[in-house]
Amino acid sequence: QAKRGAPQSFALYEPGMLDRRRDDDLLGRDLDNAVAGGQLEVRYQPMVDLATGRPIGAEALVRWRHPVRGMVSPLDFIPVAERTGVIAEIGLYVLEQACHQALSWRRASGGDFYVSVNVSPRQLQDPDLVADVLATLDRAGLAPQRLVLEVTESAIVDDQVAIPTLQALRAHGVRVAIDDFGTGYSSLQYLTRLPIDILKIDRSFVADLIGTGHGGAVTEAIIRLAQVLDLGTVAEGIETPAQAAELRRLGCRTGQGYHYAKPLTTADALAYFMTSQADTAVPVRS
Numbered sequence: 644q645a646k647r648g649a650p651q652s653f654a655l656y657e658p659g660m661l662d663r664r665r666d667d668d669l670l671g672r673d674l675d676n677a678v679a680g681g682q683l684e685v686r687y688q689p690m691v692d693l694a695t696g697r698p699i700g701a702e703a704l705v706r707w708r709h710p711v712r713g714m715v716s717p718l719d720f721i722p723v724a725e726r727t728g729v730i731a732e733i734g735l736y737v738l739e740q741a742c743h744q745a746l747s748w749r750r751a752s753g754g755d756f757y758v759s760v761n762v763s764p765r766q767l768q769d770p771d772l773v774a775d776v777l778a779t780l781d782r783a784g785l786a787p788q789r790l791v792l793e794v795t796e797s798a799i800v801d802d803q804v805a806i807p808t809l810q811a812l813r814a815h816g817v818r819v820a821i822d823d824f825g826t827g828y829s830s831l832q833y834l835t836r837l838p839i840d841i842l843k844i845d846r847s848f849v850a851d852l853i854g855t856g857h858g859g860a861v862t863e864a865i866i867r868l869a870q871v872l873d874l875g876t877v878a879e880g881i882e883t884p885a886q887a888a889e890l891r892r893l894g895c896r897t898g899q900g901y902h903y904a905k906p907l908t909t910a911d912a913l914a915y916f917m918t919s920q921a922d923t924a925v926p927v928r929s
């Protein structure tokens with residue numbers, strides 16, 4: 644009869660974990676061909692001015708249309724791409740697409756929209772990142788002021804490579820947002836010295852804004868902190884009118900979430916931005 648050991652002695656051999664690892668290896672192999680094979684798609688989730696509901700920009704979110712598995716979530720393949728290093732290629736692909744789309748929204752509607760692009764920790768270690776971003780903006784013809792890069796707190800805190808990289812990009816006018824703010828480990832004193840412009844309030848706090856949990860208090864604290872540090876705030880994952888109203892009351896200016904729009908295809912995003920401006924703006928012709 645098998646002896647019963649401490650639960651943790653079995654943890655290393657859990658079949659689920661081994662499957663997961665083997666699966667990640669398979670995904671990693673397929674991922675090498677994803678960019679060249681045209682299997683990546685970028686969706687754009689509008690970000691709106693909470694006071695008016697009008698769009699001011701969009702976040703680029705990558706999708707992988709795997710030939711056998713169908714759509715694979717970035718939550719599943721970005722960590723794999725980080726490990727194999729192919730994230731460098733994926734990141735530049737998304738950036739290039741995003742910059743071109745941002746320009747097309749502007750050309751088609753006359754609105755002054757920006758695009759926000761996620762940058763993973765490994766990309767921030769790439770010594771070519773600054774030159775690559777500037778070259779991409781240049782090729783697309785997009786002003787650096789129209790680009791926001793989203794990074795995580797843990798990727799930049801105390802990092803001797805990431806911080807000067809972000810400083811250099813900001814010197815050119817690119818803005819930097821901390822994604823999922825409030826979920827990383829925060830040293831508030833350190834935050835005052837980070838090269839950042841925007842705090843993105845994590846979806847978990849917004850989800851808990853109205854209920855009995857601490858979401859409301861944490862959200863309010865983040866908004867006040869941002870005001871003191873002269874940073875912008877963007878609330879993620881707004882799903883209801885009540886959450887939007889509460890965020891407005893607390894002084895948050897910008898938000899995104901299913902209540903306003905889901906991540907949209909390139910064509911739908913263009914239509915969305917054009918419609919949003921149709922009644923007020925004169926299109927830029929160039």
Ligand code: C2E
Nearest residue numbers: 704705717718721737761762763880881882900901902906
């Ligand atoms: P994130 O940057 O925090 O992006 C927000 C996620 O929340 C997106 O998931 C978005 O579709 C989802 N979302 C937006 N509004 C709502 C809402 O109202 N309710 C709920 N429940 N969810 C909402 P998605 O697209 O699956 O992306 C997941 C994560 O994958 C992103 O989190 C980001 O960390 C990463 N990611 C996505 N695209 C890229 C990329 O191009 N590069 C890198 N490095 N990471 C990416």
Ligand code: MG
Nearest residue numbers: 702761793822
């Ligand atoms: Mg993001």
Ligand code: MG
Nearest residue numbers: 822823843879
């Ligand atoms: Mg986020």
Ligand code: MG
Nearest residue numbers: 823845846879
């Ligand atoms: Mg998030």
